[in-house]
Amino acid sequence: MTKPVVDTDDDLDTRARNRSLWSQVNADFTDTDAQQMWTRSGVSWGLFRQPEGSLQLLGDLTGSDVLEIGCGTAYLSAWLTRAGARVVALDLSPEQLVTAQRCQDRFGPHFPLVEGDGATLPFRNGSFDLVVSEYGASPWCDPARWPLEAARVLRPGGRLVFLTNSVLAAMCVPAEGGPAGTTLLRGATDVNPVSWPGGGVEYHPGHGEWIRRLAEAGLVVDALHELEPPDKGPDHEYYEIVTRRWSERWPAEDVWVAHRPRVVRSR
Template identity: 35%
Template sequence: MDDHLPQSVRVERRSVSEEESRLANGPDWDRYADEYQATHGAFLGDAGFVWGPEGHTEDELRILGDVEGRDVLEVGSGAGQCSRWVRARGGRGFGLDLSHRQLQHSLRLDEETGVAVPSVRGTATDLPFAPQSFDIVFCSFGALQFISDIEHAVSEVARVLRPGGRFAFSITHPTRWMFPDDPDEAGLTATQSYWDRTPYVEVDDASGVVAYVEHHRTLGDWVRLLAGSGFVLADLVEPEWPQDHDRVWGGWSRTRGLLTPGTAIFVAHLRD
């Protein structure tokens, strides 16, 4: 749920490697972490579990099922809010994030809440855990949209999950790729092809360095990715915009949310 556009950048659409994506998005989140937590921290909750800008929580949706006594990994954990929720409910929640600054915020919240989330700095394409270490792996608007080598990332999740384990993740709904990232009525007019998978790239004008990358996959792409790594899709949740919800978060808003989905939550199980 990245909703910033720095000054003095130009937007491009072009292919970007996994290394280039990682080198851009890690420092980008380091720069943005303080603003992100200040702006959205209260909405997310220090030990809360929000699946998307619509505000639907894990208490409401029950995507993960019972976490008590389970080993649970959050990929793209940020400040660990969701993993802290898991720990508060008897699960053994662990976090992983590419951003050093986000993990510093996680340590801050560990101290403030008294609920510590063991976390490591790392990438979703190289999870630093032994095979079959976890019962559940989840990602709430975390790393997946920022990865070029998504096939390898999904295979890494399969590697660290135990047979029958659950993999759940929320992303920007793939149909949003067709529309400008605008919370007002301009964001309701399709301007590009849903099937154009060319990454969105922000380049720093001064240095020419790639500063931010986001990758697009269609709904069908995600289904094939999961099946190719041994997952069985159990559910695809498309949360509706609550009638009384007025929060604007980047391109998410009531204006758009009442008419078109903004979030997709995939729920899958690893074959036994």
């Protein structure tokens, strides 16, 4: 039997801080922002919205059971539902889920929205064919915990696909806000986790640690895609974290793809 994981005081504090941060972010988020994302056609990835058609990360979604961890306003779940998946969207923040619910009611489609923590998923073993996280659990949840949970709820052969900031971007972002510069402002161990002043707690493990955490969860790594901006496009800051120019020079966003093997071989 697996031992139940017990939250430490640090886990409880991190969760409370991140819940409060996302309640605040949600209050600043306008319905125009939400509408823009909810009404986009097709699935795309990252700050520069690279089409799923060119990256081919998800495979055929028709009839598959999908869980999104840290769905926020749940636009990714809406896109996946339109692509034929049966989606459940989970988030820590009740406020974000209220926004997601409002978007469902205005734009459709509807799918279950669940309040919960990515580190202790309220689902049975082997419930999903695909677990996704787009800047959800990936930076906001402890990498020692949430991949274990993602692996547990995946069926054999199921896949985990998640998008997060590169560790390099996290090391170059000024603490006071604004996009990453060209100087390393903190070390690799300072960003895993990093507690932003007046903000939340984020986790940015290096690639070696991601590989180890995924392997510990019993997953096989299939690919790491370091997203690059497309050749053409506006030269402005899409998001606070990096400019287009920065991400043309250095990897700013990573997408990891892993799967749960059908047969576990003993050594």
